[in-house]
Amino acid sequence: MKIAILGAGNMGLSFSKSFLKYELIKPENLHLITRNESKFPKIAEEFPKSRISAFEDVPELDADLIIIAVKPQDFAHAAENFRFQLKEKQMVLSIMAGIKIGKIQKLLGHPLVVRAMPNSPTLLGMGITGYTAAEGISFSQLIHIERLLNSTGRSVYLEDENLLDSVTALSGSGPAYFYYIVDAMIKAGTEMGIEENLSRLFVQQTMLGAYHLINNSEKSLEELIQDVASKGGTTEAALKTFNDSRLKELLKNGILNAEKRAKELNG
The missing domain is CATH 1.10.3730.10 (ProC C-terminal domain-like)
Structure with missing residues (x-):
């Protein structure tokens, strides 16, 4: 499996570390993408075998799963300036607070979206994440997402997307x-x-x-x-x-x- 993470901040990097720790992905199949090129040396030191890119240098995303970990306030601008187009079978996992599945689908022009709300103890593998999914996501795809999320702690599936705002306020914050x-x-x-x-x-x-x-x-x-x-x-x-x-x-x-x-x- 190949994973790309858009927004290599604290949460994006903590997810990356958990995936690698539990061998859910090979280092060379991890692609970290950030707007802040000054972070490249530090990220390269922590993830020496993974690919690191700036947003504007990614014309195409070779990944099965794209994790969106940018700040919610920056998402609309980032989505408008992506140079790549998502392919039909690629899945999107958003860990942005507040941004609903419908808006993500609209701005990315892509239907396969899972939305999750983790919290900072994921840094130690002791987090808890609430998540929900768009229609069209298969059970087997959800199980795979849950396996990834559980590497950072525990996860709970919520059928009602509106409850994710409550989860954000309760456990996210x-x-x-x-x-x-x-x-x-x-x-x-x-x-x-x-x-x-x-x-x-x-x-x-x-x-x-x-x-x-x-x-x-x-x-x-x-x-x-x-x-x-x-x-x-x-x-x-x-x-x-x-x-x-x-x-x-x-x-x-x-x-x-x-x-x-x-x-x-x-x-």
């Missing part, structure tokens, strides 16, 4: 929400007099331990909270402040605004 909370906790630690590196260690290990408790406990999240929050104790004091500030509602509204922005990106 989700890592940043956790980083935001972790950063606030580390800063609180330093304000209380704990050295920053130690505060980071306490918070990161707490986050890791909490994740494993969620994953391995049969208790609900409310029950897990109550296990920590004894009446009249320190946790209860913190939770009261969060509730008085409507923190949970603020977080929820932020995620809903992320979904709204994902819908706007389709134009």
